[in-house]
Amino acid sequence: MSGNTENRNIENHNEKKAKGPSTSNFIKSIINNDIKAGKYGGRVHTRFPPEPNGYLHIGHAKSICLNFGIAAEYNGLCNLRFDDTNPVKEDVEYVDSIKEDVSWLGFDWQDRLFFASDYFDQLYEFAVELIKKGKAYVCDLAPDEVKEYRGTLTMPGKESPYRNRSVEENLDLFKQMRDGEFEDGLRVLRAKIDMSSPNMNMRDSTIYRIKHSSHHRTGDKWCIYPMYDFTHCLSDSIERITHSLCTLEFENHRLLYDWYLDQLDVYHPQQIEFARLNLSYTVLSKRKLLRLVRQGYVSGWDDPRMPTISGLRRRGYSPRAIRFFAELIGIAKKDSLVDLSMLEFSVREDLNKHAPRIMAVLNPLKVIIDNYPDGHEEELDAINNPEDPSAGTRKVPFSKVLYIERDDFMEQPPRKFFRLSPGREVRLRYAYFLTCQSVIKDDTTGKIIELHCTYDPETKGGSSPDGRKVKATLHWVSARHAVKSEVRIYDHLFTIENPNDTEDGKDFIDYLNHDSLKVLQECYFEPGIINAKIGSTYQFERLGYFCVDKESTDTHKVFNRTVTLRDSWAKHKKR
């Protein structure tokens, strides 16, 4: 007894020390109970079921991490299944990008890549079976009539006049539908359920509709296509899925999901709904993202400001950071708005450990070291990543003329500004102590053109033999050796936290941040940067994390700023 208490205390203590997000959520507790009860023989089998009609975004990443993550955790499996039942909206372009994004995120569906369209034959047979059971009928009502007959949220619908056709007639008509005897929209196959159900989905919902349109996988084999509700539950059933996880808007569809499976008396997975992701200062709906792309507000699906997986990838987010983020935000049933700072925290957390450091000056200010010998140069040792000793060191050239960051100098420094100012001494990272002697300005504009400074040769490497301290360390680049390149600075795409929640008469587009992209053309880098590969990520010391953009060439690099470093001076300035 006392031993137990002791153990528990130790556990509690460890829990307290353990960092990181809580790993429990309501879905896992359902699964735990199912396993305990022996449901599905203790098996866990999930699936990620995108429709190939757009690019994946960070919200999908949440779902991908959930589905694949749960499968992994319970030693189960997760399928990738394309929900491709509407040929007019879908395209192989999207299939390819989705596959790329899922595997880039680090998940493997192995040999379980499926398409709902793989099941079209079986689905047709299931529909026939439903007809034979008297549970489905061909309805001749026009679309607007169907709508009228459906009733409203508060009023029951009325039954279609075609509802009581004989099984034979239904079978015949359905076959004719399949054989292309009718135009689009002329007839549909409907479930015979309950026109007065308080759940609109149960008011004889559509099973098959006619679309004379060729499908990206089945070509012209079919001119009738099954609807989502019918397809999804049966696809889950066919694949022996145990837990079918989807977002909240399908909650009301669960009744139908269960109904089809019950009528057909087939293997019955369970649908569980969770809240989709909302992220502050952005939009996460395919429709809205598509509009940003189509109307040219961004450069494409992979614009680094986009919350798409491809946008985040181009921006410099790592798969690890995104997976960590998914873990961090958790899973629940209430809709919420996740603060962007969580996403930013996730990348910093990862990149801090893995991104090599480099010095880059984004807004250059020339510094001339008057007492440094003309034409002299030396190579200084710099650490590639203080968080990772195995990353090693590199040489950085130093000479008489340097660039430093314009923000690192103030002629009249306010309190708490520790950086360079007239007469003040600072350290140049990995180099020497430097003291500002004079400021040269443009006579007409008053703009500071250059600084004249002196260095202390005794401080090579960054520390002084006499033990005197400096309050700041600046990054710098030797002017003669510098590589000039371009840096793109990104900010939120929107000016308000929740662009989905707009004032009356306004549209999310009205809240676009017109300063979300700033291009800096005169940035100077350590010469080593010329070898940087597209897609690789660096920390520019004291500035942030940056990623080599695909528009870079051998001689001209383009960097995207992924995220800034935490910056307590910037915060202080804001106050």
Place this chain on the structure above:
RNA sequence: UGCCCUGUGGUGUAACUGGCAACACAUCUGACUCUGGAUCAGAAGAGUUCAGGUUCGAAUCCUGGCGGGGCAGCCA
């Protein structure tokens, strides 16, 4: 005037199905530091939407309000 879901610090989630509301982000201190980074230590901040009820004891159970979301595609 229908049905379903949902209300826990500023934000996102926990609380082993009734036992002192915990963790993370954000915020603020301080220590350390050749990145105002990282790291470390600490602080402030909710009494769980409200009102009743059951109970020795309620975020958890019951009743009723209030707030938020979803549903009337031959979209998913």
